Amino acid sequence: MTLSIALTHRFADFTLDVAFDAPPGLTVLFGRSGSGKTTVVQAVAGLLTPLKGHIAIGEHTLLDTERGINLPAHRRRAGYVFQDARLFPHLTVQQNLTYARRFLRGRTPSTSLDEITDMLGIAPLLSRRPATLSGGEKARVALGRALLSEPDILLADEPLAALDAARKAEILPYFETLRDAGRIPILYVSHDMAEVARLATTLITLDAGRVTAQGPAADLLSDPAFHPAGPREAGALIEATIAAHESDGLTRLDAGGAPLFLPGLSQAPGTRLRLRIAAQDVMLARTRPTDSSALNILAGVVREIHQGDGPGAIVALDTQAGRVLARITKRSVAALDLAPGTACHAIVKSVAIAPESVAPGLAPGLSPGLMPTAKPFAPNA
Protein backbone atom coordinates (compact mmCIF):
# COMPACT_ATOMS: atom_id res chain seq x y z
CA MET A 1 0.00 0.00 0.00
CA THR A 2 1.13 3.52 -0.74
CA LEU A 3 0.76 6.47 1.59
CA SER A 4 -0.30 9.55 -0.42
CA ILE A 5 0.12 12.96 1.12
CA ALA A 6 -0.88 16.44 -0.07
CA LEU A 7 -0.86 19.14 2.60
CA THR A 8 -1.01 22.87 3.03
CA HIS A 9 -0.56 24.41 6.44
CA ARG A 10 0.47 27.76 7.88
CA PHE A 11 2.09 28.79 11.13
CA ALA A 12 2.86 32.45 11.87
CA ASP A 13 6.25 32.39 10.08
CA PHE A 14 6.09 29.16 8.14
CA THR A 15 4.10 27.71 5.26
CA LEU A 16 4.04 24.03 4.46
CA ASP A 17 2.95 23.01 0.97
CA VAL A 18 3.88 19.45 0.06
CA ALA A 19 2.63 16.56 -2.06
CA PHE A 20 4.34 13.18 -2.34
CA ASP A 21 3.80 9.43 -2.20
CA ALA A 22 5.48 7.01 0.19
CA PRO A 23 5.33 3.63 -1.59
CA PRO A 24 5.92 0.31 0.20
CA GLY A 25 9.37 0.29 1.72
CA LEU A 26 10.95 3.04 3.78
CA THR A 27 10.54 6.66 2.78
CA VAL A 28 12.94 9.08 4.41
CA LEU A 29 11.80 12.68 4.87
CA PHE A 30 15.08 14.55 4.81
CA GLY A 31 15.67 18.22 5.50
CA ARG A 32 17.37 20.68 7.75
CA SER A 33 15.91 21.75 11.07
CA GLY A 34 12.67 23.69 10.60
CA SER A 35 12.00 22.44 7.05
CA GLY A 36 8.65 20.96 8.10
CA LYS A 37 9.37 17.23 8.56
CA THR A 38 7.69 16.85 11.94
CA THR A 39 4.71 18.91 10.81
CA VAL A 40 4.13 16.44 7.95
CA VAL A 41 4.41 13.44 10.28
CA GLN A 42 2.06 15.00 12.81
CA ALA A 43 -0.50 15.69 10.10
CA VAL A 44 -0.32 12.03 9.01
CA ALA A 45 -0.66 10.84 12.61
CA GLY A 46 -3.70 13.08 13.12
CA LEU A 47 -1.98 15.17 15.80
CA LEU A 48 -2.28 18.32 13.68
CA THR A 49 -5.09 19.29 11.31
CA PRO A 50 -3.72 21.09 8.27
CA LEU A 51 -5.53 23.97 6.61
CA LYS A 52 -6.01 21.87 3.50
CA GLY A 53 -5.04 18.39 2.58
CA HIS A 54 -5.60 14.82 1.51
CA ILE A 55 -3.92 11.83 3.15
CA ALA A 56 -4.67 8.21 2.25
CA ILE A 57 -3.14 4.79 2.80
CA GLY A 58 -4.10 2.92 -0.35
CA GLU A 59 -7.88 3.41 -0.65
CA HIS A 60 -8.25 4.27 3.03
CA THR A 61 -8.70 8.03 3.41
CA LEU A 62 -7.41 9.51 6.67
CA LEU A 63 -7.95 13.15 5.78
CA ASP A 64 -9.78 14.93 3.02
CA THR A 65 -10.48 18.52 3.97
CA GLU A 66 -12.64 19.08 0.87
CA ARG A 67 -14.92 16.21 1.79
CA GLY A 68 -14.84 16.95 5.51
CA ILE A 69 -13.03 13.69 6.40
CA ASN A 70 -10.62 13.89 9.32
CA LEU A 71 -10.15 10.63 11.19
CA PRO A 72 -9.06 11.15 14.80
CA ALA A 73 -5.53 10.00 15.67
CA HIS A 74 -6.67 6.80 17.42
CA ARG A 75 -8.56 5.64 14.29
CA ARG A 76 -5.68 6.21 11.84
CA ARG A 77 -3.84 2.99 12.63
CA ALA A 78 -0.51 4.79 12.60
CA GLY A 79 2.35 3.51 14.75
CA TYR A 80 4.51 6.40 15.94
CA VAL A 81 8.10 6.20 17.19
CA PHE A 82 9.64 9.39 18.53
CA GLN A 83 13.21 10.49 19.14
CA ASP A 84 12.67 10.14 22.89
CA ALA A 85 11.05 6.76 23.33
CA ARG A 86 8.10 8.15 25.36
CA LEU A 87 7.50 4.95 27.29
CA PHE A 88 5.22 5.06 30.34
CA PRO A 89 7.70 5.27 33.23
CA HIS A 90 5.41 3.60 35.81
CA LEU A 91 4.73 0.53 33.63
CA THR A 92 7.03 -2.42 32.97
CA VAL A 93 8.26 -3.12 29.47
CA GLN A 94 5.62 -5.84 29.12
CA GLN A 95 2.87 -3.47 30.27
CA ASN A 96 4.14 -0.78 27.89
CA LEU A 97 3.96 -3.30 25.06
CA THR A 98 0.55 -4.75 25.87
CA TYR A 99 -0.84 -1.21 26.23
CA ALA A 100 -0.52 -0.96 22.45
CA ARG A 101 -2.99 -3.81 22.02
CA ARG A 102 -5.88 -1.55 23.04
CA PHE A 103 -5.49 0.21 19.69
CA LEU A 104 -6.53 -2.99 17.91
CA ARG A 105 -10.14 -2.19 18.81
CA GLY A 106 -11.51 -5.64 18.16
CA ARG A 107 -9.22 -6.60 15.27
CA THR A 108 -7.54 -9.99 15.58
CA PRO A 109 -3.79 -9.52 15.97
CA SER A 110 -1.69 -11.02 13.19
CA THR A 111 1.55 -10.91 15.18
CA SER A 112 2.02 -12.16 18.72
CA LEU A 113 3.80 -10.41 21.56
CA ASP A 114 6.39 -13.22 21.44
CA GLU A 115 7.07 -12.68 17.72
CA ILE A 116 7.67 -8.97 18.22
CA THR A 117 9.76 -9.33 21.37
CA ASP A 118 11.89 -12.03 19.68
CA MET A 119 12.34 -9.96 16.56
CA LEU A 120 13.51 -6.97 18.58
CA GLY A 121 15.50 -8.98 21.13
CA ILE A 122 13.59 -7.46 24.06
CA ALA A 123 12.17 -10.64 25.67
CA PRO A 124 14.74 -10.48 28.51
CA LEU A 125 13.60 -6.94 29.35
CA LEU A 126 9.89 -7.60 29.89
CA SER A 127 9.86 -7.18 33.66
CA ARG A 128 12.07 -4.06 33.68
CA ARG A 129 10.90 -0.45 33.96
CA PRO A 130 11.96 2.15 31.35
CA ALA A 131 14.24 4.03 33.77
CA THR A 132 16.50 0.94 33.95
CA LEU A 133 16.87 0.57 30.15
CA SER A 134 19.64 1.89 27.90
CA GLY A 135 18.75 4.30 25.11
CA GLY A 136 18.97 1.52 22.53
CA GLU A 137 16.76 -0.78 24.60
CA LYS A 138 14.19 1.97 25.05
CA ALA A 139 14.19 2.58 21.29
CA ARG A 140 13.54 -1.12 20.61
CA VAL A 141 10.71 -1.24 23.15
CA ALA A 142 9.16 1.89 21.61
CA LEU A 143 9.37 0.26 18.18
CA GLY A 144 7.82 -2.93 19.57
CA ARG A 145 4.98 -0.93 21.10
CA ALA A 146 4.29 0.79 17.79
CA LEU A 147 4.27 -2.55 15.94
CA LEU A 148 1.99 -4.28 18.44
CA SER A 149 -0.74 -1.80 17.63
CA GLU A 150 -0.65 -3.49 14.18
CA PRO A 151 -0.46 -0.19 12.33
CA ASP A 152 -1.18 0.36 8.63
CA ILE A 153 1.80 2.72 8.57
CA LEU A 154 4.83 3.32 10.77
CA LEU A 155 5.86 6.92 11.45
CA ALA A 156 9.35 7.34 12.87
CA ASP A 157 10.42 10.88 13.79
CA GLU A 158 14.23 10.82 14.14
CA PRO A 159 14.01 7.66 16.24
CA LEU A 160 17.79 7.32 16.47
CA ALA A 161 18.78 10.97 16.88
CA ALA A 162 19.30 10.69 20.64
CA LEU A 163 21.51 7.59 20.36
CA ASP A 164 25.27 7.31 19.99
CA ALA A 165 26.81 5.57 16.98
CA ALA A 166 26.98 2.15 18.67
CA ARG A 167 23.32 2.24 19.74
CA LYS A 168 22.30 3.45 16.27
CA ALA A 169 24.12 0.50 14.73
CA GLU A 170 22.17 -1.75 17.09
CA ILE A 171 18.74 -0.41 16.02
CA LEU A 172 19.24 0.14 12.27
CA PRO A 173 18.95 -3.60 11.43
CA TYR A 174 15.46 -3.70 12.92
CA PHE A 175 14.28 -0.92 10.65
CA GLU A 176 15.95 -2.74 7.75
CA THR A 177 14.04 -5.89 8.66
CA LEU A 178 10.74 -4.04 8.83
CA ARG A 179 11.45 -2.30 5.53
CA ASP A 180 12.28 -5.58 3.81
CA ALA A 181 9.22 -7.35 5.23
CA GLY A 182 7.33 -4.78 3.17
CA ARG A 183 4.13 -5.06 5.13
CA ILE A 184 3.53 -1.38 5.75
CA PRO A 185 4.91 1.88 4.43
CA ILE A 186 7.39 3.48 6.82
CA LEU A 187 7.75 7.26 6.89
CA TYR A 188 11.05 8.03 8.57
CA VAL A 189 12.33 11.50 9.45
CA SER A 190 16.07 12.00 9.40
CA HIS A 191 18.70 14.61 8.78
CA ASP A 192 21.54 12.09 8.73
CA MET A 193 22.82 11.10 5.26
CA ALA A 194 24.38 7.85 6.52
CA GLU A 195 20.95 6.80 7.81
CA VAL A 196 19.37 7.79 4.49
CA ALA A 197 21.90 5.70 2.56
CA ARG A 198 21.30 2.65 4.74
CA LEU A 199 17.56 2.76 5.09
CA ALA A 200 15.80 4.72 2.37
CA THR A 201 14.10 3.11 -0.57
CA THR A 202 12.37 6.40 -1.36
CA LEU A 203 13.74 9.82 -0.50
CA ILE A 204 11.84 13.08 -0.13
CA THR A 205 13.81 16.22 0.62
CA LEU A 206 12.13 19.23 2.18
CA ASP A 207 13.33 22.79 2.33
CA ALA A 208 11.35 25.65 3.86
CA GLY A 209 8.13 23.68 3.73
CA ARG A 210 8.45 22.54 0.10
CA VAL A 211 9.48 19.28 -1.50
CA THR A 212 12.76 19.91 -3.31
CA ALA A 213 13.41 16.37 -4.59
CA GLN A 214 11.59 13.05 -4.50
CA GLY A 215 12.23 9.62 -5.96
CA PRO A 216 13.96 6.29 -5.46
CA ALA A 217 16.80 6.89 -2.99
CA ALA A 218 19.45 5.10 -5.05
CA ASP A 219 18.64 7.26 -8.10
CA LEU A 220 18.75 10.54 -6.18
CA LEU A 221 21.97 9.63 -4.38
CA SER A 222 23.70 8.83 -7.67
CA ASP A 223 22.83 12.26 -9.12
CA PRO A 224 25.96 14.45 -8.93
CA ALA A 225 23.82 17.58 -8.52
CA PHE A 226 21.97 16.12 -5.54
CA HIS A 227 23.65 16.71 -2.20
CA PRO A 228 21.11 18.30 0.12
CA ALA A 229 23.49 17.93 3.08
CA GLY A 230 26.40 19.51 1.17
CA PRO A 231 28.99 18.03 -1.23
CA ARG A 232 30.96 16.42 1.61
CA GLU A 233 27.97 14.13 2.14
CA ALA A 234 27.55 13.11 -1.51
CA GLY A 235 27.95 9.42 -2.25
CA ALA A 236 26.35 6.83 -4.51
CA LEU A 237 24.98 3.42 -3.52
CA ILE A 238 26.09 0.25 -5.21
CA GLU A 239 24.88 -3.31 -4.83
CA ALA A 240 27.43 -6.09 -4.37
CA THR A 241 27.63 -9.71 -3.22
CA ILE A 242 30.26 -11.23 -0.96
CA ALA A 243 32.42 -13.45 -3.19
CA ALA A 244 35.04 -14.70 -0.72
CA HIS A 245 36.91 -13.99 2.48
CA GLU A 246 40.59 -13.95 1.60
CA SER A 247 43.48 -15.24 3.68
CA ASP A 248 44.91 -11.77 4.41
CA GLY A 249 41.70 -10.63 6.12
CA LEU A 250 40.12 -8.82 3.17
CA THR A 251 36.67 -9.62 1.84
CA ARG A 252 36.24 -9.72 -1.93
CA LEU A 253 32.90 -8.51 -3.25
CA ASP A 254 31.42 -8.96 -6.67
CA ALA A 255 29.88 -5.69 -7.84
CA GLY A 256 28.30 -6.32 -11.23
CA GLY A 257 31.24 -8.57 -12.13
CA ALA A 258 33.91 -6.14 -10.87
CA PRO A 259 35.91 -7.15 -7.78
CA LEU A 260 35.84 -4.83 -4.77
CA PHE A 261 38.00 -5.40 -1.69
CA LEU A 262 36.94 -4.34 1.80
CA PRO A 263 38.37 -4.98 5.25
CA GLY A 264 36.98 -8.34 6.43
CA LEU A 265 33.21 -8.60 6.75
CA SER A 266 31.52 -11.21 8.92
CA GLN A 267 28.76 -12.27 6.52
CA ALA A 268 28.85 -15.48 4.52
CA PRO A 269 29.80 -15.58 0.85
CA GLY A 270 26.67 -15.01 -1.23
CA THR A 271 25.32 -12.27 1.10
CA ARG A 272 23.98 -9.29 -0.81
CA LEU A 273 25.12 -5.86 0.34
CA ARG A 274 24.37 -2.23 -0.33
CA LEU A 275 27.44 0.00 -0.08
CA ARG A 276 27.73 3.72 0.05
CA ILE A 277 30.92 5.04 -1.50
CA ALA A 278 31.46 8.61 -0.37
CA ALA A 279 32.29 10.89 -3.32
CA GLN A 280 35.18 12.44 -1.44
CA ASP A 281 36.85 9.03 -1.04
CA VAL A 282 37.03 8.48 -4.81
CA MET A 283 39.96 9.60 -6.98
CA LEU A 284 39.96 9.60 -10.78
CA ALA A 285 42.73 8.70 -13.24
CA ARG A 286 42.64 8.67 -17.04
CA THR A 287 44.91 5.60 -17.26
CA ARG A 288 44.66 2.59 -15.02
CA PRO A 289 47.22 3.09 -12.22
CA THR A 290 49.58 0.13 -11.85
CA ASP A 291 51.64 1.31 -8.91
CA SER A 292 48.97 2.64 -6.55
CA SER A 293 48.23 1.25 -3.08
CA ALA A 294 44.49 1.43 -3.66
CA LEU A 295 43.00 -2.01 -4.33
CA ASN A 296 39.76 -0.93 -5.92
CA ILE A 297 40.08 0.42 -9.44
CA LEU A 298 36.90 0.60 -11.50
CA ALA A 299 37.02 1.41 -15.18
CA GLY A 300 34.18 3.65 -16.30
CA VAL A 301 32.90 6.45 -18.46
CA VAL A 302 32.11 9.96 -17.25
CA ARG A 303 28.36 10.46 -17.45
CA GLU A 304 27.95 13.92 -15.97
CA ILE A 305 29.95 16.62 -14.23
CA HIS A 306 28.34 18.92 -11.70
CA GLN A 307 30.40 22.05 -11.17
CA GLY A 308 29.89 23.44 -7.66
CA ASP A 309 29.88 27.11 -6.67
CA GLY A 310 33.37 26.80 -5.15
CA PRO A 311 36.48 25.04 -6.43
CA GLY A 312 34.89 21.59 -6.34
CA ALA A 313 33.05 19.41 -8.82
CA ILE A 314 31.26 16.09 -8.54
CA VAL A 315 31.84 13.69 -11.41
CA ALA A 316 29.38 10.84 -12.05
CA LEU A 317 31.09 7.82 -13.55
CA ASP A 318 29.27 4.76 -14.87
CA THR A 319 31.28 1.64 -14.06
CA GLN A 320 30.64 -2.07 -14.20
CA ALA A 321 29.86 -1.90 -10.47
CA GLY A 322 27.28 0.84 -11.03
CA ARG A 323 27.24 4.61 -10.77
CA VAL A 324 30.10 6.05 -8.70
CA LEU A 325 30.49 9.71 -7.72
CA ALA A 326 33.86 11.39 -7.30
CA ARG A 327 34.35 14.74 -5.59
CA ILE A 328 37.39 16.38 -7.13
CA THR A 329 38.50 19.93 -7.87
CA LYS A 330 37.55 21.85 -11.00
CA ARG A 331 41.29 22.16 -11.54
CA SER A 332 41.53 18.35 -11.76
CA VAL A 333 38.53 18.22 -14.11
CA ALA A 334 40.45 20.56 -16.42
CA ALA A 335 43.83 18.83 -15.95
CA LEU A 336 42.35 15.43 -16.82
CA ASP A 337 40.27 17.00 -19.58
CA LEU A 338 37.15 15.27 -18.27
CA ALA A 339 33.85 15.60 -20.11
CA PRO A 340 30.81 13.38 -20.54
CA GLY A 341 31.96 10.32 -22.48
CA THR A 342 35.58 10.39 -21.25
CA ALA A 343 36.89 6.99 -20.23
CA CYS A 344 38.60 7.01 -16.85
CA HIS A 345 39.12 5.00 -13.68
CA ALA A 346 37.66 5.43 -10.20
CA ILE A 347 40.10 4.61 -7.42
CA VAL A 348 38.76 3.73 -4.00
CA LYS A 349 40.85 2.69 -1.01
CA SER A 350 39.53 -0.47 0.64
CA VAL A 351 39.62 1.10 4.07
CA ALA A 352 37.70 4.16 2.87
CA ILE A 353 34.46 2.18 2.83
CA ALA A 354 33.50 2.47 6.48
CA PRO A 355 31.59 -0.33 8.24
CA GLU A 356 28.59 1.98 8.71
CA SER A 357 28.47 2.40 4.92
CA VAL A 358 27.91 -1.32 4.41
CA ALA A 359 24.34 -2.57 4.79
CA PRO A 360 22.42 -5.67 3.82
CA GLY A 361 21.06 -5.53 0.27
CA LEU A 362 17.42 -4.65 -0.21
CA ALA A 363 15.00 -7.54 -0.35
CA PRO A 364 14.09 -8.20 -3.99
CA GLY A 365 10.93 -6.24 -4.78
CA LEU A 366 10.37 -5.59 -1.06
CA SER A 367 7.79 -8.35 -1.26
CA PRO A 368 5.27 -8.75 1.55
CA GLY A 369 6.03 -11.60 3.89
CA LEU A 370 6.47 -12.64 7.45
CA MET A 371 8.79 -10.50 9.46
CA PRO A 372 12.07 -12.37 9.68
CA THR A 373 14.07 -12.18 12.89
CA ALA A 374 16.54 -9.31 12.61
CA LYS A 375 20.16 -10.33 12.78
CA PRO A 376 22.13 -7.24 13.72
CA PHE A 377 24.52 -6.64 10.88
CA ALA A 378 28.03 -6.06 12.13
CA PRO A 379 30.96 -5.84 9.76
CA ASN A 380 34.23 -6.82 11.47
CA ALA A 381 36.37 -3.96 12.72
Ligand SMILES: Nc1ncnc2c1ncn2[C@@H]1O[C@H](COP(=O)(O)OP(=O)(O)OP(=O)(O)O)[C@@H](O)[C@H]1O
Ligand atom coordinates in the same frame (compact mmCIF):
# COMPACT_ATOMS: atom_id res chain seq x y z
N1 LIG B 1 2.83 24.98 16.79
C1 LIG B 1 3.60 25.78 16.07
N2 LIG B 1 3.38 27.11 16.05
C2 LIG B 1 4.14 27.93 15.28
N3 LIG B 1 5.15 27.53 14.50
C3 LIG B 1 5.42 26.21 14.49
C4 LIG B 1 4.66 25.27 15.26
N4 LIG B 1 5.15 24.03 15.04
C5 LIG B 1 6.18 24.18 14.16
N5 LIG B 1 6.33 25.48 13.82
C6 LIG B 1 7.32 26.02 12.87
O1 LIG B 1 7.18 25.33 11.66
C7 LIG B 1 8.43 25.09 11.06
C8 LIG B 1 8.60 23.61 10.76
O2 LIG B 1 8.69 22.90 11.97
P1 LIG B 1 8.93 21.34 12.01
O3 LIG B 1 9.00 20.93 13.47
O4 LIG B 1 7.94 20.67 11.15
O5 LIG B 1 10.38 21.21 11.35
P2 LIG B 1 11.37 19.98 11.28
O6 LIG B 1 11.85 19.92 9.88
O7 LIG B 1 10.73 18.76 11.85
O8 LIG B 1 12.54 20.46 12.24
P3 LIG B 1 13.51 19.62 13.24
O9 LIG B 1 14.42 18.81 12.37
O10 LIG B 1 14.24 20.72 13.98
O11 LIG B 1 12.63 18.80 14.14
C9 LIG B 1 9.47 25.64 12.01
O12 LIG B 1 9.82 26.94 11.55
C10 LIG B 1 8.74 25.75 13.33
O13 LIG B 1 9.24 26.81 14.11
